[in-house]
Amino acid sequence: MPIDPGLDENGNIRVLVPIFGAEASVPYPQLAPVFDPAMGIEVLSSYYESTLQAAASIGMGGLFQMKAEGFYKAVVMDFRAGFPKFRTGAPGTTKILGTFWGVTVRVAMRVRTIAASARMDLASLAASVETGAAEVQYSVSAVGVDRRIFAAALRGVPLFGKLDYTGFARLSAALVALKAPLTDRLSTHPLLPISVWVENPFDANIISEGRSVRWAMSKISSRVKYETALAQAPSWANLMIARRAYQDILGNAFTIDVPEHAAKRARDWLKVG
Structure with a gap:
């Protein structure tokens, strides 16, 4: 699941401490790994669906801090570059089994759909908006990405608003343009814990x-x-x-x-x- 990468003074993932406790909120490995191209760089889009409440609890932004009636979902798309590191053996006190280290452009979406079974990827949501089957509010942010590169790539793309097919097309083109800069960033700046795999889902x-x-x-x-x-x-x-x-x-x-x-x-x- 995606997370806000901020760490507290003890190296714990800050947003997970009130949920799992300090000892269970240590990223793996605890210190950011040194970039090595031999590890195999992943550049891909990943999606995470949850309730608005759960998304707000893991630091996904003010977009999810609202009361809403009807069928709403939180959907987060990470266009991320980096590599995963998985724990081997027993997890001990931590609930974090693996951490994705790298950088990402994050698209947070608050989705209201007519059908609970609607597909939640960016293209399908944009299409659903066009047909009136969904309403999507979104915001775009950069995690570990150079602000100047981010701003240049997304020039002409509103960083928040209502998603429609025109906005989807512009955003998709911007993400493609960011692929090389994201990869280059890995070798020049510290890697961040941008998502984790946890032992048990939230209850x-x-x-x-x-x-x-x-x-x-x-x-x-x-x-x-x-x-x-x-x-x-x-x-x-x-x-x-x-x-x-x-x-x-x-x-x-x-x-x-x-x-x-x-x-x-x-x-x-x-x-x-």
Whole structure:
């Protein structure tokens, strides 16, 4: 599954820590491998489908942080260059069995379709939009890609909006043009953990816990006191998890006013400050 590649100070994949725990969120290998063409470079498109909630929990962006009625899906397409590294033997405490190291152009799509069985690749979605069978909002981002190259290749392609067939054609052409620059980037810049293979898929409890941690951190980052946050808590929030998040940042005196240094820690965790 695709992930935000940010690591915390201990080398754990930041967005997976509230879901799996710190010990289970270490990429494989823990340190980024050194690029070697002999490993075999993969340049390909990969797709990941999930709920909006799950996609938001693994750092796929604000596009999925919404309430929606009807049949919505989150679809993420990575046009990626790099290579996978798989763990051998028993996984031990980690849930991560393998990591794809490299760079990617990521297209995140919020999809509403008439049929639950609709195909979710980019071309099929664009065609479904043209026939009125789907509605697709998208955003394009670069992970580990030179911003100037990215901007030049996608000139004339809106980085967010509603997908239609014209937009699909322009985006497809831009991705083809980026193939060589993505490959060249591997030998000149550090590789990033852009996706992982996990031992077990998410379940409802894991996703709920991760969502509750992120909610609590957002409150701390805004310097909202614990008691006030509880009064404002949405119905889905796990209050025990929220309490633990406040304790992790503020210590045992977690009911006090939130000082700025603690709010900054929460903002750093959320990567919004």
